[in-house]
Amino acid sequence: MATTDTAIIGAGPYGLSLAAHLDAAGVPHQVLGTPMEGWRNFAPPGMLMRSDGWSTSLYAPQRGYALQDYCALRGIRYQPIGMHLTRETFIDYGLWFQQQLVDDLRQVDVVDMRRVDGMFHLALSDGTSIVARRVVLALGLKGFEKTPxxxxxxxxxxxxxxxxxxxxxxxxxxxxxxxxxxxxxxxxxxxxxxxxxxxxxxxxxxxxxWNNKPQNNRSFISRLIRPDGRIGPGWRAHIIAEWPFVFRAFGAQRRKQVVNSTWxxxxxxxxxxxxxxxxxxxxxxxxxxxxxxxxxxxxxxxxxxxxxxxxxxxxxxATGFKTDLSRHAFLSREIVQSMSLQDGVPELTRHFETSVRGLYVIGPASAYSFGPVMRFIYGAKYAAPQVARHILKRYRHDNPAPRTTPAAATPEAVANQADH
Structure with missing residues (x-):
C-alpha cells in the first residue's frame, strides 16, 4: 500500500497552489484529482471569468507563475483590472501551472476515507489505496450545489x-x-x-x-476613498480580501452573518x-x-x-451552493462526526485544520472561518502558505533530522584516543 505524508484531495486552484508550496518545502505529498476539473467540465465554453486579472492567479512560493507571467509567455494581453479573461485561457494557465510545479498528481477520485490509528486510509477510484498522515480537502464547490x-x-x-x-x-x-x-x-x-x-x-x-465597470484612470484621492479591492471595490472588500485571519477573530455568529450577507x-x-x-x-x-x-x-x-x-x-x-461537508460520501461517518460540524460547516483553527487532527479544509468550505475571500481564487494566496507552514512544522516533528554522533564519541575515536 502506497504511503505519503500529505494527501491533497482536489486539483483546482487551491489544491495546486498548496502542492506547489509543499513541494518547495520538501514535504512528501500526493495530489488526488484531475487538474482544473471543475473549470474544464462544468464551466461552459465562452464564459468569462468574473474576477479581474490581478486576483485570478494560482499561488506559487516563488515569482514567475502568476497569470500575468503566463500571459506574457503566450502573448496574451493582460490587464490587472477590466481584463476579459476567458474560461479557456484560465484553464490553460492552471494546467501550465500544474505542469511546471506539481508532479506528484494522480488523476483519481477518492471513494472512501477512514482514520485508523491516527492515519488516513484512502481508497481510490482506480482500485488502489493510499495511507497519509495528513489530508487536505480542496474540493472547491463540488457536491455543495443547492436546489430549491x-x-x-x-x-x-x-x-x-x-x-x-x-x-x-x-x-x-x-x-x-x-x-x-x-x-x-x-x-x-x-x-x-x-x-x-x-x-x-x-x-x-x-x-x-449589475456591477459597475471598473475605471483604470481614477485619481489617487478617488482610490484612497474607495480602493480597488482584489475581490471588489471599497475598503470593506479590501479588508476582507487582505486580512482573512483578522476575520477569523470574529465570533462564529458574526462571521456567518458577514458571509451570508456579503456579495x-x-x-x-x-x-x-x-x-x-x-x-x-x-x-x-x-x-x-x-x-x-x-x-x-x-x-x-x-x-x-x-x-x-x-x-x-x-x-x-442557478441558486448557489451551501457548504455541508457531510455530503461528501467518501468521508467515513466517524470522520464526519469528529469534525463537529455546525450545519455542515467545520470550525477551523488558524491553520485551516478541523477538529480531526491532520485533516484540513481549504477553499470555499473555509469561508465561514476566514471570510468571503475564500470563495474566490485570490484566497489561495493566504490558504496555501499558511497550511504548508503548519504541515511542514508537523512533518519535521514527525521526521526529525538524524543527529550526527560527535567524532570523539565514536568507537573509532575512542580507540584512537587510547592509542595516543
Whole structure:
C-alpha cells in the first residue's frame, strides 16, 4: 500500500497552489484529482471569468507563475483590472501551472476515507489505496450545489443545477427556464441565448443588480476613498480580501452573518449588454409548484403577487451552493462526526485544520472561518502558505533530522584516543 505524508484531495486552484508550496518545502505529498476539473467540465465554453486579472492567479512560493507571467509567455494581453479573461485561457494557465510545479498528481477520485490509528486510509477510484498522515480537502464547490425544494426530486432530464454545465449545444431550439438572479444565472442565460435557446430567467430579487465597470484612470484621492479591492471595490472588500485571519477573530455568529450577507446576487458589468433586452428576465418571481406533464416541465410561478403558469423543456437552478461537508460520501461517518460540524460547516483553527487532527479544509468550505475571500481564487494566496507552514512544522516533528554522533564519541575515536 502506497504511503505519503500529505494527501491533497482536489486539483483546482487551491489544491495546486498548496502542492506547489509543499513541494518547495520538501514535504512528501500526493495530489488526488484531475487538474482544473471543475473549470474544464462544468464551466461552459465562452464564459468569462468574473474576477479581474490581478486576483485570478494560482499561488506559487516563488515569482514567475502568476497569470500575468503566463500571459506574457503566450502573448496574451493582460490587464490587472477590466481584463476579459476567458474560461479557456484560465484553464490553460492552471494546467501550465500544474505542469511546471506539481508532479506528484494522480488523476483519481477518492471513494472512501477512514482514520485508523491516527492515519488516513484512502481508497481510490482506480482500485488502489493510499495511507497519509495528513489530508487536505480542496474540493472547491463540488457536491455543495443547492436546489430549491420545489424542484427537488424531479427527473434530471428536466431539472439540473448550473454547476453541471460545460457544452451548451444541446440548448438550441429549447425552452429553458433559469432560476436565479446572480452571475451564474445571468451568465448562463447570455450564453444559452447566444447558442440558440429560448431563455427565460426567474429572479427572486426585486431588481437585477449589475456591477459597475471598473475605471483604470481614477485619481489617487478617488482610490484612497474607495480602493480597488482584489475581490471588489471599497475598503470593506479590501479588508476582507487582505486580512482573512483578522476575520477569523470574529465570533462564529458574526462571521456567518458577514458571509451570508456579503456579495449577494449580481451580474458582471461586461455581461449587462448581453442580457438586457436580449433575454426575458422576470424579477420578483418565485416558483410555487413544479410538475412534469406531456414531456414538459410545468411551473406555477408567482410574480409580483400575480400567478402564472410557464412550460419549458428544462429548468436550471442557478441558486448557489451551501457548504455541508457531510455530503461528501467518501468521508467515513466517524470522520464526519469528529469534525463537529455546525450545519455542515467545520470550525477551523488558524491553520485551516478541523477538529480531526491532520485533516484540513481549504477553499470555499473555509469561508465561514476566514471570510468571503475564500470563495474566490485570490484566497489561495493566504490558504496555501499558511497550511504548508503548519504541515511542514508537523512533518519535521514527525521526521526529525538524524543527529550526527560527535567524532570523539565514536568507537573509532575512542580507540584512537587510547592509542595516543
Amino acid at each position: 425544494p420545489v424542484l427537488q426530486g424531479l427527473p434530471r432530464e428536466f431539472v439540473s443545477h448550473s454547476c453541471e454545465y460545460g457544452d451548451l449545444e444541446w440548448v438550441r431550439g429549447k425552452d429553458i427556464v433559469i432560476v436565479g438572479g446572480g452571475q451564474s444565472a445571468l451568465g448562463l442565460a447570455a450564453l444559452m441565448n447566444e447558442n440558440g435557446g429560448r431563455i427565460r430567467v426567474l429572479a427572486r430579487e426585486p431588481v437585477v443588480t 449577494g446576487p449580481s451580474g458582471a458589468w461586461w455581461l449587462r449588454d448581453r442580457v438586457v433586452n436580449q433575454v426575458d428576465v422576470s424579477v420578483g418571481s418565485q416558483i410555487r409548484h413544479a410538475a412534469i406533464d406531456n414531456n414538459r416541465i410545468v411551473l406555477q410561478v408567482s410574480m409580483k403577487d400575480q400567478q402564472s403558469q410557464l412550460e419549458a423543456d428544462h429548468v436550471i437552478a
